[in-house]
Amino acid sequence: MIYFTAGESHGPQLTGIIEGFPAGLHLSIDRINQKLSERQKGYGRGYRQKIEKDQVKITSGVRHGITLGSPITLTIANIDHKHWSKIMNPIHRPNPDTNLREVKNPRPGHADLVGGMKYGHRDLRNVLERSSARETAMRVAIGAICTQLLNELGIRIAGYVRQIGSIEADSDQLLTPDQIERAINCNDLRIVNQDKVEAIHEFIDQTKKAGDTLGGIVRVIAENVPAGLGSYTSWNEKLDSKIAAAVIGINAFKGVSFGDGFDLGTKPGSQVMDPIYWDQDQGWYRSSDHLGGFEGGMTNGMPLIINAAMKPIPTLYKPLHSVAIDTKEEHKASIERSDVTAIVPASLVIEAVVAIELCKAILGTFDCASMDRLKKQYHDYCDELKNY
Numbered sequence: 001m002i003y004f005t006a007g008e009s010h011g012p013q014l015t016g017i018i019e020g021f022p023a024g025l026h027l028s029i030d031r032i033n034q035k036l037s038e039r040q041k042g043y044g045r046g047y048r049q050k051i052e053k054d055q056v057k058i059t060s061g062v063r064h065g066i067t068l069g070s071p072i073t074l075t076i077a078n079i080d081h082k083h084w085s086k087i088m089n090p091i092h093r094p095n096p097d098t099n100l101r102e103v104k105n106p107r108p109g110h111a112d113l114v115g116g117m118k119y120g121h122r123d124l125r126n127v128l129e130r131s132s133a134r135e136t137a138m139r140v141a142i143g144a145i146c147t148q149l150l151n152e153l154g155i156r157i158a159g160y161v162r163q164i165g166s167i168e169a170d171s172d173q174l175l176t177p178d179q180i181e182r183a184i185n186c187n188d189l190r191i192v193n194q195d196k197v198e199a200i201h202e203f204i205d206q207t208k209k210a211g212d213t214l215g216g217i218v219r220v221i222a223e224n225v226p227a228g229l230g231s232y233t234s235w236n237e238k239l240d241s242k243i244a245a246a247v248i249g250i251n252a253f254k255g256v257s258f259g260d261g262f263d264l265g266t267k268p269g270s271q272v273m274d275p276i277y278w279d280q281d282q283g284w285y286r287s288s289d290h291l292g293g294f295e296g297g298m299t300n301g302m303p304l305i306i307n308a309a310m311k312p313i314p315t316l317y318k319p320l321h322s323v324a325i326d327t328k329e330e331h332k333a334s335i336e337r338s339d340v341t342a343i344v345p346a347s348l349v350i351e352a353v354v355a356i357e358l359c360k361a362i363l364g365t366f367d368c369a370s371m372d373r374l375k376k377q378y379h380d381y382c383d384e385l386k387n388y
């Protein structure tokens, strides 16, 4: 399976194409739209989310709600485009007196300056329109389709917030089935510990008042993933490395770790390796999950635990020092309408990209032309592992 996304933030629409997806999956459009709606939520988002009402439209690869095995094309309209139809017209250049809302003062932390330097753009809007995380709406839609395939195989996956700036939203290590259940069923605010919500909102309000922004830490867990996805045989077959690349491919993500993460480097081996057990009912299992479900770049049958750090939003309403690209004069960075924090939507985006990578790994392991054959091969494989 491969996929592409295209589209500018204030252009007419986002487009996604998935190729190599099996025939025969009953697709729920409501479930895709539910994820899109959740991605728009979260305290601290900017005015744009009041304008948009993200809904997916499918124009190929699905018939009567069932996938055909042919390329699936998805689109999501940018409702805001109506306010930008001249500025962002793909074909026609507007009258010379139109205000093109050119961006000339690059924002530290955004793609503006380096994107302009690399592609030779003199209006940095040409950079920010595509570097904008508006694109993550499409990755969430594609992830929602992949999640439906994973669910069909019995795999469950959820992203949620662990930290917002200096405030800890959740500190559990998620080792017990109860804790995993709680995270997977956490409400659409993606903050498992609801007692913290008020303090978090207050903190976001204060940060906004100060013209500043916040990042945070999110976690994805995936449950009921069989052992043996990915491979130790070549570095580029390791599934943990593919997931790491997909996570760092999300706008503003700067760190990724598995299981106990960077703490692993501070502990002796006896506290880190997950002891091996076997019993008739469960087959092979571990008594702990410090390594987050990966050994040798392969899933080991334990829940996957993937942590990731998002830097604060780069656009500051109290802007930092910058330099105008034409005059080279000192200038405050441009201010574009912006979120104060996007950590809640980011937890949906990371869930989506992990679902996509898991789906790719499964489709790369089994025959993926038809769902029925995939399910049969998959369940046979799981039985074989149990009896190994």
Ligand SMILES: Cc1cc2nc3c(=O)[nH]c(=O)nc-3n(C[C@H](O)[C@H](O)[C@H](O)COP(=O)(O)O)c2cc1C
Binding pocket: 046, 109, 110, 111, 131, 132, 133, 136, 250, 251, 252, 253, 311, 313, 314, 315, 337, 338, 339, 340, 342, 345, 346, 349
């Ligand atoms: C869901 C989401 C929403 C974001 N919203 C904004 C925003 O409103 N303003 C902004 O400057 N950056 C925002 N960002 C971050 C920028 O898109 C990102 O920092 C920028 O593209 C530069 O890429 P890099 O941080 O990966 O280097 C957002 C990121 C995500 C994941």
Ligand SMILES: C=C(O[C@@H]1CC(C(=O)O)=C[C@@H](OP(=O)(O)O)[C@H]1O)C(=O)O
Binding pocket: 009, 046, 047, 048, 049, 052, 131, 132, 133, 134, 137, 251, 336, 337, 338, 339
């Ligand atoms: C549009 C979305 O996020 C945008 C991501 C973003 C950025 O620079 O990354 C900047 C803002 O764009 P705008 O200036 O149009 O408000 C966010 O709103 C979205 O998540 O749907």
